[in-house]
Amino acid sequence: MEELLRKLYEDAQKEILSADSLQQIENLRVKYLGKKGELTQILRGMGSLKPEERPVIGQIANEVREKIEGLLTETKNKIAQLEKEKRIKSEYIDITMPGKPYEYGHKHPMTQVLDEIKKIFLGLGFSIAEGPEIEFTYYNFEALNTPEDHPARDLQDTFYVTSDILLRTQTSPVQVRTMEKNKPPIRVISPGRVYRSDEIDATHSPVFHQMEGLVVDEGITMGDLKGVLNIFAKKFFGEDTQTKFRPHYFPFTEPSAEMDVSCFACGGKGCRVCGYTGWIEILGAGMVHPNVLRMSGIDPEKYSGFAFGLGIDRITMLKYGIEDLRLLFENDLRFIQQF
Amino acid sequence: MSLSWLKEFVDIDEDAKAIAEGLTMSGSKVETITSYGKEISNVVVGKIISLEKHPNADKLLVGIVDVGTEKLQIVTGAQNIKVGDYIPVALHGATLPGGVKIKRGKLRGIESNGMMCSAEELGLDESLLPEYQRNGIFILPPFPLGMDINEALQLKDDVLEFEITPNRPDCLSMVGIAREVAATFKKKFKMPVVEVNESEEQNPAKVTIEATDLCFRYVARVVKNVKIGPSPMWMQMRLLKAGIRPINNVVDVTNYVMLELGQPLHAFDLDKVENKHIIVRRAREGEKLVTLDGKERILDSSMLVIADEKEAIGLAGVMGGENTEITDTTVNILIESANFKGSNIRHTSKKLGLRSEASSRFEKGLDPEITVLACERAAQLMEKYCGGTVLKGLVDEYPKPIEKTVLTVNPHRINRFLGTDLPTSQMIEILESLEFKVVQKGDDLEVTVPHFRRDVTIEADIAEEIARLFGYNNIEDSLMKNAQTTLGALTKEQRLEEKAREVLLACGLNEIVTMSFMGHKDLDKINVPLDSPLRKAVKIINPLGEDQSLMRTTLLPFILNVAYTNYSRKVQDFKVFEISKIFMPKELPLKELPQEIKTIAIGMYGKDVDFYSLKGVIEALFEVMGIKGVEYVRAEDPSYHPGRSAKILLGDETLGIFGEIHPDVLENYDIPVRVYGGEINLDKVIQYANVENRYMPLPKYPAVERDIAVLVDGDIFVKAVEKVILETGGKLIDKVELFDVYKGPNIPEGKKSVAFSIWYRSYGRTLTDEEVNVIHNNIVEALDKKLGAKLR
Numbered sequence A: 001m002e003e004l005l006r007k008l009y010e011d012a013q014k015e016i017l018s019a020d021s022l023q024q025i026e027n028l029r030v031k032y033l034g035k036k037g038e039l040t041q042i043l044r045g046m047g048s049l050k051p052e053e054r055p056v057i058g059q060i061a062n063e064v065r066e067k068i069e070g071l072l073t074e075t076k077n078k079i080a081q082l083e084k085e086k087r088i089k090s091e092y093i094d095i096t097m098p099g100k101p102y103e104y105g106h107k108h109p110m111t112q113v114l115d116e117i118k119k120i121f122l123g124l125g126f127s128i129a130e131g132p133e134i135e136f137t138y139y140n141f142e143a144l145n146t147p148e149d150h151p152a153r154d155l156q157d158t159f160y161v162t163s164d165i166l167l168r169t170q171t172s173p174v175q176v177r178t179m180e181k182n183k184p185p186i187r188v189i190s191p192g193r194v195y196r197s198d199e200i201d202a203t204h205s206p207v208f209h210q211m212e213g214l215v216v217d218e219g220i221t222m223g224d225l226k227g228v229l230n231i232f233a234k235k236f237f238g239e240d241t242q243t244k245f246r247p248h249y250f251p252f253t254e255p256s257a258e259m260d261v262s263c264f265a266c267g268g269k270g271c272r273v274c275g276y277t278g279w280i281e282i283l284g285a286g287m288v289h290p291n292v293l294r295m296s297g298i299d300p301e302k303y304s305g306f307a308f309g310l311g312i313d314r315i316t317m318l319k320y321g322i323e324d325l326r327l328l329f330e331n332d333l334r335f336i337q338q339f
Numbered sequence B: 001m002s003l004s005w006l007k008e009f010v011d012i013d014e015d016a017k018a019i020a021e022g023l024t025m026s027g028s029k030v031e032t033i034t035s036y037g038k039e040i041s042n043v044v045v046g047k048i049i050s051l052e053k054h055p056n057a058d059k060l061l062v063g064i065v066d067v068g069t070e071k072l073q074i075v076t077g078a079q080n081i082k083v084g085d086y087i088p089v090a091l092h093g094a095t096l097p098g099g100v101k102i103k104r105g106k107l108r109g110i111e112s113n114g115m116m117c118s119a120e121e122l123g124l125d126e127s128l129l130p131e132y133q134r135n136g137i138f139i140l141p142p143f144p145l146g147m148d149i150n151e152a153l154q155l156k157d158d159v160l161e162f163e164i165t166p167n168r169p170d171c172l173s174m175v176g177i178a179r180e181v182a183a184t185f186k187k188k189f190k191m192p193v194v195e196v197n198e199s200e201e202q203n204p205a206k207v208t209i210e211a212t213d214l215c216f217r218y219v220a221r222v223v224k225n226v227k228i229g230p231s232p233m234w235m236q237m238r239l240l241k242a243g244i245r246p247i248n249n250v251v252d253v254t255n256y257v258m259l260e261l262g263q264p265l266h267a268f269d270l271d272k273v274e275n276k277h278i279i280v281r282r283a284r285e286g287e288k289l290v291t292l293d294g295k296e297r298i299l300d301s302s303m304l305v306i307a308d309e310k311e312a313i314g315l316a317g318v319m320g321g322e323n324t325e326i327t328d329t330t331v332n333i334l335i336e337s338a339n340f341k342g343s344n345i346r347h348t349s350k351k352l353g354l355r356s357e358a359s360s361r362f363e364k365g366l367d368p369e370i371t372v373l374a375c376e377r378a379a380q381l382m383e384k385y386c387g388g389t390v391l392k393g394l395v396d397e398y399p400k401p402i403e404k405t406v407l408t409v410n411p412h413r414i415n416r417f418l419g420t421d422l423p424t425s426q427m428i429e430i431l432e433s434l435e436f437k438v439v440q441k442g443d444d445l446e447v448t449v450p451h452f453r454r455d456v457t458i459e460a461d462i463a464e465e466i467a468r469l470f471g472y473n474n475i476e477d478s479l480m481k482n483a484q485t486t487l488g489a490l491t492k493e494q495r496l497e498e499k500a501r502e503v504l505l506a507c508g509l510n511e512i513v514t515m516s517f518m519g520h521k522d523l524d525k526i527n528v529p530l531d532s533p534l535r536k537a538v539k540i541i542n543p544l545g546e547d548q549s550l551m552r553t554t555l556l557p558f559i560l561n562v563a564y565t566n567y568s569r570k571v572q573d574f575k576v577f578e579i580s581k582i583f584m585p586k587e588l589p590l591k592e593l594p595q596e597i598k599t600i601a602i603g604m605y606g607k608d609v610d611f612y613s614l615k616g617v618i619e620a621l622f623e624v625m626g627i628k629g630v631e632y633v634r635a636e637d638p639s640y641h642p643g644r645s646a647k648i649l650l651g652d653e654t655l656g657i658f659g660e661i662h663p664d665v666l667e668n669y670d671i672p673v674r675v676y677g678g679e680i681n682l683d684k685v686i687q688y689a690n691v692e693n694r695y696m697p698l699p700k701y702p703a704v705e706r707d708i709a710v711l712v713d714g715d716i717f718v719k720a721v722e723k724v725i726l727e728t729g730g731k732l733i734d735k736v737e738l739f740d741v742y743k744g745p746n747i748p749e750g751k752k753s754v755a756f757s758i759w760y761r762s763y764g765r766t767l768t769d770e771e772v773n774v775i776h777n778n779i780v781e782a783l784d785k786k787l788g789a790k791l792r
């Protein structure tokens, strides 16, 4: 009987070691250790043994069972490991294939530019004011020191709705409305649509976007105007940006200036973007004209301020190298989805 | 502005680029610099001494040209020359603009030792030249033979073109710019010396200003016995470089003085002026005048004319009349040097669609003090170059001489305003360099403004003069150190608008921007009825065209235009939105400003797009904005598919409309696929938004899920079924979700199967099956009773 058990173990060992699938292992477990398995078969013959032999054989049988079980588990783990490795090997995919697209919308480039500008000025303590696009002539002109026969009114081809209502030609009327409503300190920007009667072409549009800025307080200087706009230029166009202020004329500011920034395309060496001058004209600015302050109910003896205005469309075109303004209004998704 | 001419008024050695840079930074922006004569060498004055047909070519001529040192045989194709003409000759080895080199050679077998040059070949604008100098060789007045052409024509020059702002009409002249150059470069400015030799004969002309509100000053002089002919070449060249066409000596002198001093002049043929009496008056209604350009103008009483005792002879400040024009036979001249009201000139010129060099200057408002000098200067030049005699007596009608502007300014205040620390002496120096007279009075300065600077009226103007000559870029930057701190933040409305935009972007919609104008055609295309309020739009008086004459009352046509653009360009998936304003007037014509309503417009087409994907976007918007209780009812709007569109209601308020675009509308836009669109009133969404979220505790007790599927009539809204479930179940219903709607086999005709999952839950205890069964059965009964729904 001892012999049989030893033989059984040897057979089992042989078979188990040569198994190569989990199914085979399971089959062998049943074959040797199952209720009707070979070990049980052998142990059925225990009854014919002498009583003193029984414990000895019993122990041997247990040892054989344990060994076979151990062997089964060990081999099973080994096979499972191999199978896992095999599966992993078979699961290699082409990681260069495209990902599954998740749809998300693209913000219009002008909104993106405006968002960036807004963030800079919010950080400088500015809030955002809004005003009507269809505006009283008074706010668009008279209150901005541009009376009826003023030559500057000629420069702006204005759309009129009635004799005293028009489509605002600039965002500057919001300056006046803000000053009428609020007491200094005032620090606002005001982006929005403006209108001039130009036919649309690569650089003109009857509808375009401006952003106005206004600061009014005691002791505001022209140095402040320069300081604030310089910070804006550096934050928006890059820390290396240089600026240049040139005298200019606006009816509602005195002194008035235009600000050029060093060309961000060539760094000032001269290129097509800057017309080979190294500089790009970005905005108009100036110290708020005392007449404008006075008309809005602010005492120019006590307060001073500065204002500035810039074209969002133009800056968007410059920033992204867009050469035709019409692209901004055409809304070809192949264009918008580039931003 | 010619640089060589400038040097008559100011000693300056800097080159054109440095001058341009300096002037730009002190306020006179230079737009372009054009160089003349730079590349021209070995071109001399020659005279044609013989001219014959080329033996081998019909279209060529062979000439012998005397160039002083030798006589050269030259072949030319030009036909405008004759023996005796003086011409520019490019010698062997000469260079011309554009890198052209001239070499001797043979033309059709005949030797040619140089080239006769046209004006264009010398870099001049031929279109401004008289006929005989155009279309061929540039025929010159007699110059010494062999003289270098650069010297003869004073060709070598740099011409600067400025952007002059409307406040500085004084800079529209040589002397104006010269003053700026002198002040900018700290040089001395010299006015031209004007001396007139009057004859004994008394001036016979008379001037009456009737319209003293439109004509402030009228200065005149008579010059007798002029000989009309070409003006000197140097004068012609200066006019040419300024873009003015040389005409004859008298007209050229008036233009020359205009360029020099900035005062437009006019010359009348005095013998054609009735009774030699000039009357400045308003035109009569319907009065006719043929202007110098040969066109008959019909005038009205808002316009100012120069007239004699019989009729109008000139349109004041705009253009002279043909009836008193200077012609080859003119002998006696009246020079007009007048000052008119700028806005009136602008008005007249606009009304007649007639602009001239003179009108564009007058309309900016000129200095009346310059008129006498300009008149005398013209008389001086006419005496010299037109062979005329200046008669005794200058006419000067000046009813109300302007007063000098004297300002009291405070240097300390100016420093505080600019953020500078300039010594008073430096301010005085700057002001004096600009010809302001300054007297120190205690802490203040008393500044007398020169007559040509009518733009300077307040202290801020003086501050600007000081700042621009000190240099804007020399002012130290500062960051509002004297100002109070302010809060930089968005308002609640602005934050909500940004939030709305973010939701739409997150839903995969791309942002577009379209124009604000529409026409009735746009409304026709989206089937808007004629009596719709959308037709009562704000109308522009002077639109670019009928199709762009209204301020939009809807964004839908723009969404569809953009859809068409993209569809026609084969864009497959189209999902867009725009946030912009529509304009709704309360009454027309406008008495007050219209309502400007911020509106969200949406448009979609593509393979996965249907009514419900659009509705999903809208629901996402309301969810993020915290708007609960929105109801959807059928929209009755002709722009939309009647069965596939909805109006969005919140209580009594309509928040918007959306759905599939009506097939008729899509046909109008030539779009062959289904398009979904909508418009939502963003102002109202913001008004009802509630984003003040509070945390809800997570449930402690499990939910019991039961499904229910019922058969209902096909036209019963799913929402109605859901409503019955919620009402019947009450508080114990945690959530109801539609999971199936089915029509087809196994379902009777006209019916549909609707299936919901219902989650029952109590927040206070675990529900028992028995409890749930009772409620669930109640729901089944209620559905049957209220909607005739049968359990499947």
Ligand SMILES: [Zn+2]
Binding pocket: A263, A264, A265, A266, A267, A268, A269, A270, A271, A272, A273, A274, A275, A276, A278, A279
């Ligand atoms: Zn550049």
